[in-house]
């Protein structure tokens with residue numbers, strides 16, 4: 233890179249950047265009319281993920297509209313089970329489905345051919361780095377082993393991931409084997425994303441919040457720490473954001489135990505606790521996505537509270553979880569302007 237360092241990378245190095253850089257989880261998505269149009273052209277959701285041309289297009293859409301400080305690769309965490317031949321499909325209006333995995337099928341799982349299957353996603357990363365503005369950071373991502381495993385076991389999304397929690401108690405060995413395999417494969421996948429041009433990668437542990445204390449340690453911390461160790465052994469400069477949604481008090485030692493550069497915070501994390509966590513390094517978050525749906529003072533008050541509590545330290549402004557389809561694109565423009573101090 234020739235120009236100034238990208239702002240998000242500066243924050244990931246521990247610097248305070250003011251105003252803080254901003255991107256939004258799920259920033260490419262159904263709230264944008266241009267996304268819905270491209271999505272309709274693509275056919276299935278996975279077809280969109282595996283078409284570098286269309287995936288580049290939808291990744292760039294929110295950058296064109298809002299000039300976010302980072303683009304996030306358009307893909308999904310469930311491309312890993314898809315690459316593991318679990319028959320992943322996205323049913324309109326119902327969410328993801330796949331063949332539920334059992335003990336016997338876990339024993340037969342192997343990583344052969346996974347990276348070949350994901351080659352189109354890596355091609356998307358390569359093209360994105362060429363097409364993005366110089367100042368825009370590019371983020372890669374994958375799911376954390378626990379979160380990916382919850383979908384693989386239930387074969388679908390469930391409200392509290394009871395099937396995966398139960399499976400882990402009943403078949404601890406098979407479950408650990410599944411997590412280890414996912415950690416190894418996912419780390420290789422992240423390394424490929426970094427080599428193709430990702431400035432940083434985010435590990436999404438969206439279901440970390442349903443785990444008890446010991447299970448959080450074994451199923452959320454340990455596999456993510458292992459992934460980051462593999463990535464860092466091979467790419468010492470790699471920057472990693474770890475997002476353990478709903479982890480609450482378990483976030484206290486999460487950065488130290490996993491080795492993540494930055495930790496993502498959901499909107500339930502109190503700002504006073506967030507400020508404590510920020511003393512140890514960069515944080516990312518944590519506006520309630522419903523404030524973006526509501527707009528008005530709900531939006532501006534939420535933004536201002538975060539800037540006041542966390543704006544004087546290393547912060548990447550984001551939502552506390554993905555933006556929802558109901559969000560008004562005009563509210564997103566107001567959000568970005570407010571964070572950048574362009575709007576009273």
Ligand code: CP3
Nearest residue numbers: 257258259260261304305306307308309327328436438554
């Ligand atoms: O953030 C981005 O803009 C990049 C793309 C991205 C998607 N999914 C696109 C997507 C990312 C980073 C994800 C991550 C993801 N996928 C997570 C972790 C983050 C989180 O939200 O908790 C999870 C759990 C998934 C699995 C998944 N994918 C579910 C449960 C669903 C269905 C629910 C829903 O919102 O529809 C998806 C589908 C999905 N992934 C969509 C998008 C834009 C919507 C599908 C569509 O366009 O038809």
